[in-house]
Amino acid sequence: MLRNTRWIGRTWPVLALAAVLFTPAALHAEAVEQLLIATMRSMAAAMTEIDKFGKAAGDQPLPVDSARKVVVLAKTIPGIFPPGSELEELPSKFDAPTTTWDDFERFLDAQKKLVVETSKLFAVVNGGDKEAIARQMTVTRQACAACHEKFRN
Numbered sequence: 001m002l003r004n005t006r007w008i009g010r011t012w013p014v015l016a017l018a019a020v021l022f023t024p025a026a027l028h029a030e031a032v033e034q035l036l037i038a039t040m041r042s043m044a045a046a047m048t049e050i051d052k053f054g055k056a057a058g059d060q061p062l063p064v065d066s067a068r069k070v071v072v073l074a075k076t077i078p079g080i081f082p083p084g085s086e087l088e089e090l091p092s093k094f095d096a097p098t099t100t101w102d103d104f105e106r107f108l109d110a111q112k113k114l115v116v117e118t119s120k121l122f123a124v125v126n127g128g129d130k131e132a133i134a135r136q137m138t139v140t141r142q143a144c145a146a147c148h149e150k151f152r153n
């Protein structure tokens, strides 16, 4: 009897996890999550490349490809959340609280702002002025943080 109880105790969480993982809604949330994290990491990596250019001495090729990548990825963010996606299913590296579908408008506002700032970043990167690039990098990072912070409050 005791042995049986222990068996149930160990198996129950596995069954619960399986139930969560194999419902269609959860599968969708997982796909959203993976795509979002991949997108975010790629944007962060491209931003790091632009930073490296800013800090490097001498003549370096302009990080035009990285700058283009950030704009392109910023534009894909709404597509990662088709209607019905639940923002509350997202992981929260930044300790964002669970959000509801009602927050989607706020989310899109933050995303639009990012597209504006990354487009400006693309323009200054093409210009090659390191000071202008550094300034626009700061503003762009604020646009990143604005979204991360909004979803924390």
Ligand code: HEC
Pocket (backbone or CB within 6 Å): 036, 037, 040, 041, 043, 044, 047, 070, 077, 090, 091, 092, 093, 094, 095, 096, 107, 108, 110, 111, 114, 140, 141, 143, 144, 145, 147, 148, 151
């Ligand atoms: C429109 C909203 C929004 C904008 C703008 C935004 N992010 Fe995110 N980001 C999120 C959400 C939502 C998450 C996942 C939830 C969390 O981690 O709290 C996330 C997570 C991340 C992560 C963590 C990924 C991981 O490894 O788990 C990184 C890194 C990141 N974002 C970088 C950036 C960078 C860089 C920018 C600006 C170029 C940016 N984000 C702009 C919404 C946004």
